Amino acid sequence: MAKAAIADRSVKEFEEKQEWWWAAEKKRSSRLDYLRKAIWKKGAIGGLYAPGVKTDLERAVLQTQKARELEFSPDPYVIKFAKMLAHVLDNKSIFITDHAQLVGYTGSLPHTIAWDPSCASILNEEVYNDPTAIPDPAEKSQQIIRDVNNYWIGKSDLDKMMPIFDMEDLMKMLSGSIGWGVPLARGGYSSKDYEYIMTGKRAFQAIIDELSQKIDEADEQTHAPGATPDTTRMYDKINNWEAMKITLEAGIRIAKRYARLAGIMAEHFEEDTIRREELLKIAETCERVPAYPPRTLQESLQYDIFIQMMSRTEAIEGAWPSRPDYYHGPYYNKDVNIDKSLTKEEAIDLLGEFLIRAAEVCQFKPKWSREGLQGIDGTWVWTIGGVDKDGRDACNDMTIALMQAARLVRVANPTFGFRWHPKVKDEVMREIFECLRQGLGYPNLRHDPILIANTMHWYGHPIEEARLWCNQACLSPCPPTKHGFQPMRMANATANCAKIIEYVMTNGYDPVVNMQVGAETGDVTSFKNFEEFFEAWEKQMKTIFSILVRAVNRARTLAPNLTPRPYLSALSERSIESGMDTLTPSLERGNAWITAFTWVENIDSLAAVKKLVFEDKKYTMAELKNAIDKNWEGYEQMRLDFVRNAPKWGNDDNYVDDIMVRCLKAAAKFSKELKCPSGNNWPILPENVSGNIHYANIVGALPNGRRLGDALYDGGISPGPGLDKKGPTAVLKSCGKINHITDGRAFLLNQRLSPSQLAGEKGYQLWKAYMRTWADLELDHIQFNVVDDSTLRAAQKDPEKYQEVIVRVAGYSAHFVDISRKTQDNIIQRTVQGLG
């Protein structure tokens, strides 16, 4: 759309036409508009980074430089690693975006994506082989990359771990058929001890002081008369405490570099007096945090950004656990309502900027990760709403302000997960509804009472801690408390569950990667009844889950020594207290889960086999096996029979819904037999992100009528696209047959509603009544996609015009035009419930 055309039209006009992105652009301040447009789109499109986005070589070079320097130093690895981090932080380039009031970025320039060379050589090879992201001049860059890569071969985290893993399991995982990710403590989803660092009681300097004291005491103890195993262990503790201290001190130093830069810009370069004031404010803020606890909203947000930026220097983060309204809300209240140092508009502006600063963050990720997370860098589902530790409503003015800010900046990442409970006020519900109606795709809604009970049930977190939960990744509640938080959830405990049913048909042999991956459950044609078939299914399920969990357990056990996290430890009360790396399993209760990608295919396949083969005897198992071996080619009529004439999940039909519940209960039972190194359980969490597309060419033909190459269902416990023929009430009813406390960790449900249904006050009343029933049925999650087909079809034809259309794709939200054609088709195919 031409610029003039936008200028001529009013906000109201755009809103009436539901062109929310243009309305937002007109509504937001010019400062926010500038900042929103000044960031680069980092999420990969169909697995490729956008043109102009380049890999950041600076950090890799700095880290390699320091690693070489320290190679023969007698320092223990944890200290060496802390020194490398400090070296990167001390020397990386920093910048301040024009008009910005918040600073800090993972890369050296706004268009760069940070590359951590110390994680895995297989990642480094991808950097070398990703020509579109290699900075110019290419030849020189390639030489640098080669040099860096050559150094880290055999020395990176994964390279060190691989030889000591179970080789058979490892090969199965790396085949890419059953899992998604690698078992690494420095690449995944880190939760944090927010109760320790975000409650205003302490910041970096106080922790440094405490560490110094600990070190002094320990030093004294080790030199006192006597020698016991305790004394011996003390040396390791001292090392850990030293390493923690190094990282925190480096954190304070880089903040002061920002302060200095802002000061210099203000005093020597800036002519605009207002901007000069802003720069001086930045300088003051960065002098204050992260060294000392914040005093204002700006300091609090800046503190958070520094914490996150450093965390993303220490590790590759796929998530961003956060509960912004809970931890920043008191500062918002103080500035806006008590001191009145900020107007509400200024505060919303600042929150919008906070969302933008988060939205631009990106780290170089392997292609399988980029394909699984179309259009975004990670799943940053910030948790808002909920209750406090005493169970009182925790929603505050900032909860509302955040949602208002989100509608102004309309970023696809971060998104919000709203903790719904019966005490949430109507005004807050209206804000959520407004976000949904305006097509943001978020907040998703989470059933707080159910999830608190779930968190207690699976891991035994005490209720006061369970009530403080925030998402560790997309959907998994984790208390950000001393013993509650899980320092690392490794992405490879992500099972491609469609393989379970596939392996039942193939006796565990994977025809796509040509390898025996599953269990040998016997020739499928020999099964005499459905019970035997189901027994094989259970065995395949257990086999796949075990391969993945064994690797994570092994990595978690090795992590404190091989891949320590001194910075994350420095933010953890339990590590400060114990002197042990925060990854040490004995320090936490455990909050492990298996993400179950492509789960519902199992249910529809089992139902089809039960009905058409074992009950109606319309086909023999040999006929089915033959058709599946041939990828249904030449058996189209038969295939359609399996698609159309077998019961499908999501239609409130007990025949198939009972199979869903049976499968989940079998998995839930087994997840209590599996144990994490902390001794706790491994419940499953069905969701897909965009794994349904990633796995399209990896999962073979299935008894639900799916062919190799077809997109899988879009995830969680959402019914297959177009197969939920009885409407949205039936979908909720089906999902309500699952016990969302004891049958698993969390269950993603996508629902698409048409904009016409949600128009006006009646739309709100309809949605609210629907949500009340959702709550009565005790579902733990629901997310809404409120975009109609015609908009999406138009966006496919003319992507330029629809850059801002956001859709929800299983567990996250992305800009529609950024995702692959296949994902787009898949979204459009989803039933638009009750159009009209």
Next chain:
Amino acid sequence: MSKQILITEIQRFAVNDGPGFRTNVFLKGCPLQCRWCHNPETMGELPDIYWKRRLCVQCGECMDVCPNSAINPPTPPDVTRMPESGYQKIIRARCDLCMNCIKACQYGALSIVGKPMSTEEILEEVEKDRPFYNNSGGGMTLSGGEPTAHADFSIELLSLAKQKGIHTCLDTNGFCSWTAIQQMIEHVDIVLFDLKHIDAANHQKKTGVSNIMILKNLSRLSETGKEIWVRIPVIPGFNDTIDFHIRTAEFLSNLPGTVSRVDLLAYHNWCQDKYDWLGMDWNMKEVEATEPSFLEIPADIYREKGFTATVGGSGFESPEKMVKSQ
């Protein structure tokens, strides 16, 4: 098993047919033949067969099993997929509804419309959305076709629903004996009374029947004090004039009892596929759908007369929206 009746559809998550979330039960068979009918499959008393040209691959299996030579031979699907081709799979005049062809069709192109169901079976389905009724004031809406055309069955179904504590709406065209209505409304919370035209001649012309009995029934119904929502499908060229609405508003305000609200329902032609599937010609398919917001002006005519009125009949409309002049 008690008596069964033909049901074309039980539609859950209906949000425009009475208050809240409703389950619509569509009975088959209607004494009126409205030209614009949006549910042509509910008109006839007997089962019907849909043939969906888009899904038909012209395999010919249906022809092989038809005992009455009522199936046209296969023709290349790229031709038959076009409605303009005029091709129809079924020669309806020869068809005796044996349904062999439907069993033979593997592609879902042929399907039966009208499933015999007992009151128990219907209520089992209706019961499924009870959690939604509780939170929205919703329930079952008995619709059609014409429920009063199957008075005994409808009375039984409605009374059983009420016994189970389910809120009931009766959606009727009012073309029946007063006794039928009288017996039925005992078990009905709200009557959704369809009003097509107040002029007898116009009514006769476009619906095939006179409106004398209908208007009389509406009048008597209002006397009973039963809650009534009058629903007027606004059809281009039939009842879309301002004059019609002024006179209708006048008529409604002169009724002996009260009408709780008036719903204006916009005409659309999205049902044209259904006519095609039934092998019926529909001469209104080129008439463009009315933009619902255009009906706010006539709605104001009713509002000015003191009625609450909606466009679209949402079961979630807020009270202010229905009375205020837009």
